Amino acid sequence: MDIFANLSLGFQTAISLEGMFYALIGTLLGTAIGVLPGLGPVATIAMLLPLTYGLQPELALIMLAGIFYGSQYGGSTTSILVNIPGESASVVTCLDGHQMAKQGQAGTALATAAIGSFFAGTVSTFLIAGFAPVLATVAFQFGPAEYFSLMVLGLIGAIALAHGSMIKALGMILLGLLLGLVGTDVTSGGQRYTFGLSELFDGIDFVAVSMGLFGITEVITNAGASTDRNVLTSKLHGLFPDRQQLGRMAPAILRGTALGSFLGLLPGGGATLSSFTAYAVEKKISRTPGAFGKGAIEGVAAPEAANNAASQTSFIPMLTLGIPGNAVMALMIGAMMMHNITPGPEVATTNPRLFWGLIVSMWFGNLVLLVLNLPLIRIWIKLLSAPYRLLFPAIVVVACIGVYSVNNSTFGILLLAAFGLAGYLLAVLGCEPAPLLLGFVLGPWMEEYFRRAMLIADGDFTVFVTEPLSAVLLALAVIILAIFTMPAVLRKRDAAFVEKEE
Amino acid sequence: MNIRLNRDLVSGGVFVAAGAAFAVTASGYDIGSASEMGTGYFPLCIGILLAVLGVFVIAQALRSDIGAESVNLRLRAVLLILASLLAFYVLLPILGLPLSTFITFVIAAKADPETPLTQIVAAGAGLAIIAYLLFVVALGLPIQAFPALLS
Amino acid sequence: MFTRRLVQFAAVACIAAASVATGALPAQAQEWPSKSVRILVGANPGGGSDTLARLLGQAFTEQTGQPFVIENRPGASNTIAADVTAKAEKDGYALLVAASTSVSIAPHLIKLGYDTLKDLQPVGLIALVPNVLVINKDMGINSVAELVDYMKANPGKVKYGSSGFGSTHVILAEQFNLSAGVKSVHIPYKGASQTQIDIIAGKIQMTFDTVPAALEQIKAGNLKPLAVTSPQRLPEMPDVPTIAEAGYPDVAIQVMYALYTTGGTPREVVDQINGSLNKVLAHAPVKKRLAEFGGTIETMDVDAFTAFNQKEYDRFGALIAKAGIKAR
Numbered sequence: 001m002d003i004f005a006n007l008s009l010g011f012q013t014a015i016s017l018e019g020m021f022y023a024l025i026g027t028l029l030g031t032a033i034g035v036l037p038g039l040g041p042v043a044t045i046a047m048l049l050p051l052t053y054g055l056q057p058e059l060a061l062i063m064l065a066g067i068f069y070g071s072q073y074g075g076s077t078t079s080i081l082v083n084i085p086g087e088s089a090s091v092v093t094c095l096d097g098h099q100m101a102k103q104g105q106a107g108t109a110l111a112t113a114a115i116g117s118f119f120a121g122t123v124s125t126f127l128i129a130g131f132a133p134v135l136a137t138v139a140f141q142f143g144p145a146e147y148f149s150l151m152v153l154g155l156i157g158a159i160a161l162a163h164g165s166m167i168k169a170l171g172m173i174l175l176g177l178l179l180g181l182v183g184t185d186v187t188s189g190g191q192r193y194t195f196g197l198s199e200l201f202d203g204i205d206f207v208a209v210s211m212g213l214f215g216i217t218e219v220i221t222n223a224g225a226s227t228d229r230n231v232l233t234s235k236l237h238g239l240f241p242d243r244q245q246l247g248r249m250a251p252a253i254l255r256g257t258a259l260g261s262f263l264g265l266l267p268g269g270g271a272t273l274s275s276f277t278a279y280a281v282e283k284k285i286s287r288t289p290g291a292f293g294k295g296a297i298e299g300v301a302a303p304e305a306a307n308n309a310a311s312q313t314s315f316i317p318m319l320t321l322g323i324p325g326n327a328v329m330a331l332m333i334g335a336m337m338m339h340n341i342t343p344g345p346e347v348a349t350t351n352p353r354l355f356w357g358l359i360v361s362m363w364f365g366n367l368v369l370l371v372l373n374l375p376l377i378r379i380w381i382k383l384l385s386a387p388y389r390l391l392f393p394a395i396v397v398v399a400c401i402g403v404y405s406v407n408n409s410t411f412g413i414l415l416l417a418a419f420g421l422a423g424y425l426l427a428v429l430g431c432e433p434a435p436l437l438l439g440f441v442l443g444p445w446m447e448e449y450f451r452r453a454m455l456i457a458d459g460d461f462t463v464f465v466t467e468p469l470s471a472v473l474l475a476l477a478v479i480i481l482a483i484f485t486m487p488a489v490l491r492k493r494d495a496a497f498v499e500k501e502e
Numbered sequence: 503m504n505i506r507l508n509r510d511l512v513s514g515g516v517f518v519a520a521g522a523a524f525a526v527t528a529s530g531y532d533i534g535s536a537s538e539m540g541t542g543y544f545p546l547c548i549g550i551l552l553a554v555l556g557v558f559v560i561a562q563a564l565r566s567d568i569g570a571e572s573v574n575l576r577l578r579a580v581l582l583i584l585a586s587l588l589a590f591y592v593l594l595p596i597l598g599l600p601l602s603t604f605i606t607f608v609i610a611a612k613a614d615p616e617t618p619l620t621q622i623v624a625a626g627a628g629l630a631i632i633a634y635l636l637f638v639v640a641l642g643l644p645i646q647a648f649p650a651l652l653s
Numbered sequence: 654m655f656t657r658r659l660v661q662f663a664a665v666a667c668i669a670a671a672s673v674a675t676g677a678l679p680a681q682a683q684e685w686p687s688k689s690v691r692i693l694v695g696a697n698p699g700g701g702s703d704t705l706a707r708l709l710g711q712a713f714t715e716q717t718g719q720p721f722v723i724e725n726r727p728g729a730s731n732t733i734a735a736d737v738t739a740k741a742e743k744d745g746y747a748l749l750v751a752a753s754t755s756v757s758i759a760p761h762l763i764k765l766g767y768d769t770l771k772d773l774q775p776v777g778l779i780a781l782v783p784n785v786l787v788i789n790k791d792m793g794i795n796s797v798a799e800l801v802d803y804m805k806a807n808p809g810k811v812k813y814g815s816s817g818f819g820s821t822h823v824i825l826a827e828q829f830n831l832s833a834g835v836k837s838v839h840i841p842y843k844g845a846s847q848t849q850i851d852i853i854a855g856k857i858q859m860t861f862d863t864v865p866a867a868l869e870q871i872k873a874g875n876l877k878p879l880a881v882t883s884p885q886r887l888p889e890m891p892d893v894p895t896i897a898e899a900g901y902p903d904v905a906i907q908v909m910y911a912l913y914t915t916g917g918t919p920r921e922v923v924d925q926i927n928g929s930l931n932k933v934l935a936h937a938p939v940k941k942r943l944a945e946f947g948g949t950i951e952t953m954d955v956d957a958f959t960a961f962n963q964k965e966y967d968r969f970g971a972l973i974a975k976a977g978i979k980a981r
Contacts, residue, residue: 033641140854165510167559171517174552178524181545184733187841188818190541193527201733202726216583223579224614267850322869323846389617390625393610396583397603397629400590401637404645410591417587424580428573429513447544448843455840456812456856459537 003130006356010129013058013357015364022055023361026063027368030070031376035077037211037402040087044071045331057339058354062361064335068328069365072311073117073373076304077380080109082395084215086207086402088441089275089307091434094214095161096292096299103295106384108241110377112249112297113304114370115241120257120309121366127261128316128359132348135313136320138265144453145463147269149473151446154273154438156477157280161434163293169435172426176439177446179204187451199411208412209440211399212419213433219392220424241297249301252282260306264313267323269445271310276438278306312362319347319355503577506570510563517556525549579613586610598648599638600630685745685925689720693738693749695731696816696844702731704865705779705910706750708942712933721748731755731820732765735913739767743917745926749773753909754820756962757969762819762978772916774923775962776955777930779910780948783883784825786896787867787876788859789852797879797899800859804835811837812857814848819978821908822848824969825861825882827976832903852876863908864889865948882906883949906972909965910948911958920955927955 013019026048033044048067052060072089079090080097093113100109127135142150155173162169182193183203194200241249256278263270263277282302283292292299315332317323324330341351348355384391403412423433457463465471525546534540586609593602607626611617638647690713694706703725710721726734735755741747751773760769767773786797794800804811815822818841830837840857842848845866851857853875861882868889870876880896881887882905896904912930914923931952933939943950953961 036636036641139850143851143854143856167555167562168510168513171513171552171555171559174548174555175517175520177548178520178545178552181548185541187539188532188541190531192531192541192545193524216587219610220576220579220583220613223576223583223610224616225576267846321850323850389614390611390621392613393586393607393622393626394629396586396610397590397606397633400587400606401599401603401633401645404594405637410594413587413591413594417584417591420587421580421584424576426516428507428509428575429516430509431513431516443548450544451539452840452842454536454539455838458809458838459535461536 006352007129007360009352010356010358010360013062013353013360015360018059019062019357019361020364022059022063023066023364023368024372026066027070027365027372030067030072031074031077031369031373032070034071034074036074037078037082037084037086037207037215037398039071039402039405040075040207041068041071041328042331043406044074045328049331049335052335057336057341058357060335060339061332061354061358062364064332065358065361066365066368068311069117069121069308069362069369072308073114073369076113076117077110080113080300081106081380081383082215082391082398083218084395084399084402085210088206088210088272088437089303091210091214091437092161092275092279092303092307093300095279095434096294096296099293099295100297100300101384105295106381107377108245108297109300110380111240111374112245112300114373114377116249116253116256116301116305117308118366118370119253120260120305120307121312121369122363123257124261124264124309124312125359125363125366127313128319128362129356132316132320135265135316138262139267139317139321139323141469142266142270143467144449144456145467145470146473147266148446148449148453149464149470149477150266150273151269151442151449153473153477153480154277155442155446156480157277158435158438160280160283160292161276161438162432163290164430164432168431172431172433172436173439176436176441177443179209179436180440180443181447183444187448199409203444204440205403205406205412205415206441207406208403208415209419210437211403212416213423213437215395215399216416216420217423217427217433219395220420221427222388223392224389245297249297252298252302253305255281256302256305257309259302260309261313263306264310265316267314267317267326267329269326269442271307271314271326272441274310275303275307276434278302308366315358315362319358322347503575504572505575507573508563508568508570509573510559510566510568514556514559514561514563517559518553519556521549521552521554521556523549525553578615582613583610595646596650598646598650600634600647601649603633604630685922685929686717686719686721688746689722690745691724691741691747692721693724693726693734693747695726695734695749695751695755702750702752702910705943708939709750709779709912709930709933712936712939713929716929716933716936732759732763735759735769735773736766738913738915739772741915743915743919745914745918745922747915748776748926749913750779751911751913752821753965753969754816756911756913757909757965758821758824758973759819760966761970761973768916770963770966773913774916774918775959776912776914776923777927778951778953778958778961779912779930779934780943780950781907781909782863782865782948783881783887783907784821784861785864785867785871785881785890785893786829786859786861786879787852787871788879789855789857790875790877791855792858792877794877794879797894797896797901800879801833801835804833804837808836809838811835811859812840813837814840814842814851814857814860816844816848817841821863821906822861823978824972824976825904825906826859827978828906828972829861829901829904831976832901849876861904911962923955927958 029048030044033039045064045067052063075086075090076093079085079093080101083094083098085091085094097109158173159166159169182200184201185192259278260274263274279299279302282298283289314326314329318329324333399416400413403416404410406412453463464474528542528545528549531542532540533542533546586606589609590602590606593605604626607629608622611622637645692706692710694703696702706723710723713721726737731754735749735751738747738749756769788794794803813826823839826837845862848860849870852860867876871878878890878893880894880899882896886895914926934950934952
């Protein structure tokens with residue numbers, strides 16, 4: 001089998017002393033910067049990119065892959081510990097990860113995230129090594145109509161992110177969609193809802209919205225509340241998941257990996273859908289859906305695995321087709337071009353050492369992450385032993401700095417305040433922020449694909465059902481919606497999903 | 503502060519208002535047609551959808567027997583946290599990072615009335631130093647470090 | 654959003670990296686640049702002007718010892734980056750790598766918050782890059798003439814992809830429609846890579862893409878080239894005729910890539926940047942890469958380029974009026 005020869009070439013490249021050194025440095029730096037709220041993988045990679053200019057191309061990419069995984073895991077750490085998500089994948093991790101932290105299980109949540117990521121990374125590395133060229137063709141099956149239907153399916157699934165009223169979650173999704181449309185229209189160049197504010201021409205900044213709705217809202221809700229949250233660290237459970245938790249997380253990791261590996265292949269936004277689709281699936285098939293949003297370990301394991309698998313398989317369209325699926329991939333292409341390598345259909349044959357070295361280093365980066373972070377967890381949870389009355393104002397300050405650093409403009413802080421207030425008022429009304437954020441992320445994509453599909457079909461709405469793949473996706477969406485809304489089922493769902501008002 | 507509030511009724515109202523606001527604004531943009539959609543087409547549709555959904559939420563709330571509940575609006579926390587954010591917004595360009603950090607920290611910390619001031623000041627000063635070392639010195643973010651008047 | 658942050662951090666890190674990695678290179682004793690320079694690009698990473706800007710940025714960095722940082726600001730027919738440049742400090746530290754799209758086309762189509770001819774100071778021409786007419790490879794069409802026949806037999810059935818309203822893709826395709834007397838439907842995309850996926854998958858049929866953006870897919874046999882818009886055939890694809898040979902000389906439009914800075918920047922600084930640019934363009938590796946693009950390098954001094962810029966501006970204005978392209 002070729003694959004073994006190829007992998008061994010890759011191992012020779014990556015598992016050299018130098019390769020390991022740069023993977024380690026990359027992962028370490030990535031984690032260190034990624035834990036700072038507001039500095040997600042894209043910012044971290046961009047920041048550290050110049051460090052790699054002087055390296056050989058293989059080593060540069062190995063280091064960048066390490067930075068990528070490190071910063072992603074760093075983002076999850078922040079989400080779990082202090083509930084300030086800096087990117088859409090972390091939003092999902094917040095839901096149950098932070099609840100676990102509140103229950104004294106921060107260590108377990110962090111370990112679960114690390115283990116889930118490592119497993120997913122291992123599986124998807126083998127997928128890339130063995131089947132990259134075949135899998136790449138999946139991208140061509142998805143045209144505008146299919147992407148639109150996929151987004152609809154994802155949004156309907158997003159209802160599962162809420163543990164309260166289904167219909168209000170739907171409203172929050174729509175509100176998020178509308179907020180996502182603020183800014184410049186790609187097709188016509190027209191301005192929408194910007195009211196002449198040039199800061200809004202590029203749209204509302206995601207970091208300000210998510211930190212406002214999650215971090216600031218939570219601070220307002222808990223600051224000075226009679227129940228001091230120090231209970232959360234009064235008794236720390238063991239770091240590692242116990243046998244019962246392992247039993248719950250293992251299948252969740254498997255499902256998350258499968259789902260994420262597939263969605264990552266779709267360059268038009270598939271990877272973004274992965275973490276919350278995995279969450280929705282877990283909640284859907286769980287026998288105790290009521291536990292989600294209250295610290296269910298599956299709710300951490302599956303999305304983390306899915307996210308890591310997707311970010312790994314999103315390398316496939318880039319490496320085999322030269323088509324960047326997301327901002328991170330675009331940056332990687334930029335990095336490759338700096339070294340005079342043009343990624344494209346031929347890079348695996350013209351530069352096998354680099355291609356396979358990168359693939360092996362992906363796996364190695366995941367391994368380093370696991371080895372590095374399990375001991376670090378003890379240090380992270382020390383952070384939580386700070387009394388909450390001093391922790392919450394620090395969260396406010398860090399959120400401010402994080403939002404400022406996105407655009408180096410104080411305008412983001414106004415947005416942070418606005419969305420913090422709005423998030424609090426909506427929370428009072430029993431409306432949850434997670435569906436809104438997903439609508440916010442997917443809204444612009446949905447519109448783009450919708451308009452493009454309609455143009456290609458000459459304004460014929462039936463295109464969404466006459467394209468077979470699109471029809472299947474929409475049918476799934478309708479079935480899920482029907483399950484929610486059919487009165488008989490609704491009653492059952494009410495019993496299972498809706499929390500008792502406290 | 504405690505108020506009585508029918509959550510679903512008000513939520514529905516918020517959805518109707520937001521949906522209508524977006525839809526009305528969108529109607530001022532180029533709408534176009536189904537085959538050639540203009541700038542306003544998509545937001546108009548979604549806005550109307552949200553408003554309709556809001557009406558549905560209101561109807562459901564009126565039929566439901568939950569009615570108004572007592573809700574504790576945490577006015578002190580809301581005002582102080584917002585004030586701390588606005589303080590950072592205003593002060594950062596004037597005073598630079600460490601001082602703004604300190605002031606924001608102190609205002610925000612007062613949201614918990616029982617924290618002793620000495621503790622707040624000590625922790626705030628510590629955080630200001632850490633913020634300076636981490637973001638300005640170590641990471642080199644282009645962020646103003648000291649009061650504008652000094653430089 | 655992220656792109657700005659990206660660049661600002663990259664800038665900072667660059668300074669650190671430059672002091673380590675390029676510590677051997679002494680900073681040149683000239684006034685400009687004395688600190689890091691932003692190079693703004695109006696398109697997503699991976700497109701033509703982005704590739705070019707990265708190439709230049711790296712060469713500038715090596716030449717001057719100062720970090721040159723790429724800042725992608727996509728949107729609004731690539732004019733957002735131009736807008737940022739036009740409104741930057743008038744000190745020559747915000748450069749714009751622009752293609753014809755934002756400086757020769759957009760001003761005729763959309764209302765801008767700046768005056769292209771006044772608020773953007775032309776620095777120098779970088780290259781003229783040809784376009785290539787590519788189609789889906791399974792259409793059974795092998796020449797421009799066959800394509801025209803097909804389009805005449807099936808009016809409106811052929812869809813062409815573009816990188817958005819007002820991109821060169823649109824101008825070329827509309828001019829082609831006009832010259833050949835055919836009709837095709839415009840499908841806007843956010844960038845060349847998405848367009849390519851949909852052509853390869855057969856969702857849409859054709860586009861006029863720049864040669865560097867399409868070359869890898871052409872080489873791999875995923876896209877079929879029918880004609881190039883350069884005056885001569887390209888060495889990379891000697892079998893592909895020029896569009897003039899195919900009978901449509903009006904469509905022989907090349908994309909101009911050029912460097913601009915903020916209007917009102919002192920003339921000495923502009924001249925210095927121009928000098929730096931021309932030195933970089935004379936650099937062998939850069940020349941080689943640009944040649945791979947099928948682009949012809951033309952260096953001009955500031956006055957010559959200012960005149961050239963004006964000429965292109967007027968030419969596209971006339972073309973747009975003739976093709977009847979209008980903002981809605």
